[in-house]
Amino acid sequence: MQNIPQISWFEEGKLESIVKEAINILSSTGVYIDSKDVLSLVGEAGIRIANSRAFMSEEAVRNAIGSAPDRITIYNRFGNSVMDIGGWNLYFNPGSSAVQILRYGEGKTTTPVSRDLAQFARLTDSLIGYDAQSTALVPGDIPETIADRYRLYLALIYSGKPVVTGTFGLDGFEPMSEMLRVVTGGEKELRARPIAIFDCCPKSPLFWSELAARNLVDCAKAGIPAQIVPMPLAGATSPVTLIGTITQHCAENLSGIVINQLAMPGAPVIYGGSPACFDMRKATTPMGAVETQMINGAGAQIAKHLGLPSHAYMALSDSKTVDYQAGMETSMSALVAALSGVNNVSGPGMHNFQTCQSMEKLVLDHEVCMMARRFREGIKFREAGHSKEIIQEGIKKKQFLSLKSTLKWYREETYFPDAVIDRDIGEKGADLSEGEILKRASDRVAELLVSHNFVTLEAGKSEAIEEIMLREAKKAGIGKLPELPE
Amino acid sequence: MLQFYEKCKKAVIEGDSDLALKLATEAIDKNKPVLDVIEKGFVKGIEEVGRLWEDGTFFLPELVMGAEAIKKALSLLNPILSDQQTKGFKKGKVVIGTVEGDVHDIGKTLVATMLSASGFEVYDLGFDVGVDSFIEGADKWGVNCIASSALLTTTMQKQRGIIEKLKERGIRNKYTVIVGGAPCSRKWADEIGADGYAKDAVSAVTLVGKLIGGD
Ligand code: B12
Numbered sequence: 001m002q003n004i005p006q007i008s009w010f011e012e013g014k015l016e017s018i019v020k021e022a023i024n025i026l027s028s029t030g031v032y033i034d035s036k037d038v039l040s041l042v043g044e045a046g047i048r049i050a051n052s053r054a055f056m057s058e059e060a061v062r063n064a065i066g067s068a069p070d071r072i073t074i075y076n077r078f079g080n081s082v083m084d085i086g087g088w089n090l091y092f093n094p095g096s097s098a099v100q101i102l103r104y105g106e107g108k109t110t111t112p113v114s115r116d117l118a119q120f121a122r123l124t125d126s127l128i129g130y131d132a133q134s135t136a137l138v139p140g141d142i143p144e145t146i147a148d149r150y151r152l153y154l155a156l157i158y159s160g161k162p163v164v165t166g167t168f169g170l171d172g173f174e175p176m177s178e179m180l181r182v183v184t185g186g187e188k189e190l191r192a193r194p195i196a197i198f199d200c201c202p203k204s205p206l207f208w209s210e211l212a213a214r215n216l217v218d219c220a221k222a223g224i225p226a227q228i229v230p231m232p233l234a235g236a237t238s239p240v241t242l243i244g245t246i247t248q249h250c251a252e253n254l255s256g257i258v259i260n261q262l263a264m265p266g267a268p269v270i271y272g273g274s275p276a277c278f279d280m281r282k283a284t285t286p287m288g289a290v291e292t293q294m295i296n297g298a299g300a301q302i303a304k305h306l307g308l309p310s311h312a313y314m315a316l317s318d319s320k321t322v323d324y325q326a327g328m329e330t331s332m333s334a335l336v337a338a339l340s341g342v343n344n345v346s347g348p349g350m351h352n353f354q355t356c357q358s359m360e361k362l363v364l365d366h367e368v369c370m371m372a373r374r375f376r377e378g379i380k381f382r383e384a385g386h387s388k389e390i391i392q393e394g395i396k397k398k399q400f401l402s403l404k405s406t407l408k409w410y411r412e413e414t415y416f417p418d419a420v421i422d423r424d425i426g427e428k429g430a431d432l433s434e435g436e437i438l439k440r441a442s443d444r445v446a447e448l449l450v451s452h453n454f455v456t457l458e459a460g461k462s463e464a465i466e467e468i469m470l471r472e473a474k475k476a477g478i479g480k481l482p483e484l485p486e
Numbered sequence: 487m488l489q490f491y492e493k494c495k496k497a498v499i500e501g502d503s504d505l506a507l508k509l510a511t512e513a514i515d516k517n518k519p520v521l522d523v524i525e526k527g528f529v530k531g532i533e534e535v536g537r538l539w540e541d542g543t544f545f546l547p548e549l550v551m552g553a554e555a556i557k558k559a560l561s562l563l564n565p566i567l568s569d570q571q572t573k574g575f576k577k578g579k580v581v582i583g584t585v586e587g588d589v590h591d592i593g594k595t596l597v598a599t600m601l602s603a604s605g606f607e608v609y610d611l612g613f614d615v616g617v618d619s620f621i622e623g624a625d626k627w628g629v630n631c632i633a634s635s636a637l638l639t640t641t642m643q644k645q646r647g648i649i650e651k652l653k654e655r656g657i658r659n660k661y662t663v664i665v666g667g668a669p670c671s672r673k674w675a676d677e678i679g680a681d682g683y684a685k686d687a688v689s690a691v692t693l694v695g696k697l698i699g700g701d
Binding site: 099138140144145147148168169203207209233235236237278280281283353355 | 542545546547587589592593596614638639640641642643668669686687
């Protein structure tokens with residue numbers, strides 16, 4: 001681990017003072033927990049409770065930080081470890097739960113249906129730069145009450161990659177974990193080789209809804225990694241100063257870690273979030289804003305300081321379409337995430353304030369992620385100390401192209417982007433019509449959807465999860481599931 | 487007198503709630519014409535705030551602080567107005583909340599603030615509000631308009647639930663029902679038989695003004 005280019009937001013002493021203040025907030029102001037069960041779990045551990053607020057002492061918080069693992073291994077559907085979330089490792093997955101899709105080739109947003117999510121999962125499966133998939137869209141052709149489990153069902157069928165997901169209702173956790181047990185082989189197997197991460201979102205400031213609090217506990221008990229996703233919005237639901245929001249974000253994460261660790265010490269939990277600044281002119285939550293990137297980057301450094309794996313909603317944009325703004329915001333944010341040491345980055349494909357997903361953008365963002373990764377690898381000391389000889393040889397040959405050293409290293413030293421990125425020589429006087437990159441991306445989506453050889457879920461398992469899904473569908477009053485693509 | 491109205495106006499423009507409250511108290515103590523204090527003072531202030539917001543000079547914090555200042559003043563002055571005067575001045579009553587199962591309340595709170603700043607009497611039920619609570623609130627406070635916010639595709643259905651419950655009880659026509667929140671659209675409003683939809687807080691004010699009067 002040498003020479004990692006990195007952004008340092010704070011010096012050590014400042015990091016500790018932020019954590020201290022966060023703990024101070026938790027012990028004096030406390031955190032509201034809107035769940036009787038979770039309150040009693042917390043109360044039994046000796047934490048003072050008054051009016052549904054839990055006042056977490058420094059000792060309780062430090063114990064939880066201490067018992068939480070510093071790395072979490074995530075597996076794919078085939079039982080191979082594919083993510084080692086922690087340290088300086090960097091992983092990307094698409095943003096989750098979009099309510100709209102900008103269908104490729106159509107240039108118009110619509111409510112997604114099952115087919116869109118199936119295609120989305122398959123496309124994610126085909127792009128090596130995405131280490132995990134997410135339940136990226138909320139299909140509109142299924143009753144809303146079972147949308148959470150249905151998304152997971154489709155994800156498990158159409159991609160072998162691990163899934164970043166979450167529940168929408170209290171009754172979602174059980175069928176979702178049941179499907180995961182089927183796919184991994186059982187309760188013990190799921191615990192040993194988790195293939196999904198569940199987002200648990202506290203409400204800022206310092207409020208755990210019943211759903212989010214119960215999910216933290218349920219995940220801990222099932223051994224499913226819980227990803228804490230607070231979304232303090234600077235000036236709207238948290239202090240307007242970046243440092244104030246970073247501190248509140250820290251307190252919210254720590255409170256979640258306490259709940260999670262009390263349910264099961266050592267349970268896998270991720271210091272994460274989607275903190276953002278708040279646009280005071282438009283009343284929006286700009287995910288591409290430079291301040292949003294700063295808050296998130298700083299959060300990752302705090303997580304590292306605490307020895308916890310980290311997550312952030314980055315590498316996404318607020319643009320309504322796949323344009324300059326989309327590329328600019330996504331790239332800046334991905335790079336800041338990479339250089340700040342965010343381990344698990346959720347966001348690619350997403351735009352319009354986390355409400356829309358685009359497959360063309362997913363393909364283009366893939367290049368952004370690959371480039372950010374390349375950046376993060378840093379500059380290696382290859383043939384260090386031998387530059388002189390190589391240069392001499394180059395001078396002798398009058399070029400460097402046919403040097404042994406060139407042949408040996410050029411593929412490793414250079415990232416070659418996919419053809420969606422234009423590196424052709426420009427023709428003089430050519431007709432430069434707009435939207436060329438979108439067209440290339442759109443073609444690439446179509447091509448990948450056909451050419452990608454994705455591995456279907458094993459026969460027995462696929463029937464078993466379908467059965468679970470059918471049972472849920474019946475409860476929701478429908479007798480059959482929507483038609484799915486091959 | 488003119489100078490006093492000017493002070494009231496300025497207190498709202500500067501978003502100074504304490505001063506607005508002090509001025510309202512002074513108006514009562516010194517027997518000033520309450521309706522004029524409201525209309526020529528505080529309301530002029532909030533109109534200016536609205537103008538400065540529209541032209542981009544003011545951002546949300548100034549807007550919300552102005553709204554809070556006039557709200558403070560009106561909380562003292564409104565009860566003193568005679569029914570006759572109230573009729574001329576007050577707009578309508580709105581009950582608002584984020585639907586059951588949904589904790590997203592930033593947008594809802596903004597809409598509530600903007601409505602009350604514009605002179606509507608607003609009853610904010612908070613978030614995770616059941617269908618029955620909306621209807622009970624509407625009945626209790628005798629509102630004209632029921633406004634619900636939903637940010638999740640799952641919880642949007644509760645907006646339909648409000649309308650269905652009203653129909654079931656045979657009181658659908660008693661209220662104007664409007665909906666909002668990120669996944670909603672005019673199409674959704676039409677589909678569930680709501681009377682209106684607005685995409686943000688400013689257009690929500692225009693919408694409510696148009697639907698229940700006042701504008
Ligand atoms: C902030 C946020 C949160 C915060 C909420 C904090 C709070 N105090 O409200 C937290 C982190 C708690 C949160 C939690 C969750 N969230 Co959330 N959240 C958001 C986010 C990013 C922004 C919402 C927001 O505040 N916008 C700013 C305000 C000002 O805008 P607004 O609410 O749209 O309101 C404006 C207009 O809509 C309108 N308006 C609003 N209400 C009304 C009402 C009327 C009558 C009218 C006329 C107008 C009107 O005027 C407002 C002002 O201009 C949205 C994405 C988005 N861009 O919408 C996701 C989003 C809504 N959340 C989402 C999800 C999935 C969740 C969770 C389920 C995640 C989880 N698994 O735990 C939980 C749900 C918990 C629950 N039961 O409610 C999804 C929804 C997907 C879906 N299919 O429904 C979204 C779209 C993001 C995503 N892609 O994942 N979330």
